[in-house]
Amino acid sequence: MLPANIELQLDKQAIRQYIEKRLDEEVREVFFLIDLKKMSELLCMSERYITDELLHDPRIRICEVRRNRKRWWKYKPLIQAIEEIVSEW
Template sequence: MIASKIEIQIDEKAIQEKFEQKIEDTLAAQIWFCDVERLSLLTGMSKRFLEENILNHPYMKAIERKKSRKRFYKASDALNVIDEITREW
């Protein structure tokens, strides 16, 4: 049997850069407010489905914030309320 030797070289700088990029991506994902478009992306539900089944619910109306005709929701509250609404199904 032939003895073999394996050497592994680790590029610490590349690992550090990848780690920092992952942290930045995670922090960017922490959103404060969201609109119907963002809720659609976060939940995987279509805008039409959200309008018909979620956004007209009294719980969602309670956390809704409007500016002109644009509706916003505090992201953490909205996801918690959607969780509550869908538990009722």
């Protein structure tokens, strides 16, 4: 019987990216409300740009929830509205 010699080469960078992507997808499913800071982080846009370009759109305003002076947005409808707006650009 011949001894088996198996070499396995793993791309650690690709594995890390895949794991981070899957974790990010799972975390996004957990969000219910997000604030402007988190929206900026997820969209890779500045808070000022989001405020000037997106938040005045009626599709975004529908998703807004206010309490006193704090604002949040419902995550799932917000993402759908942003996809519509961005596809129009």
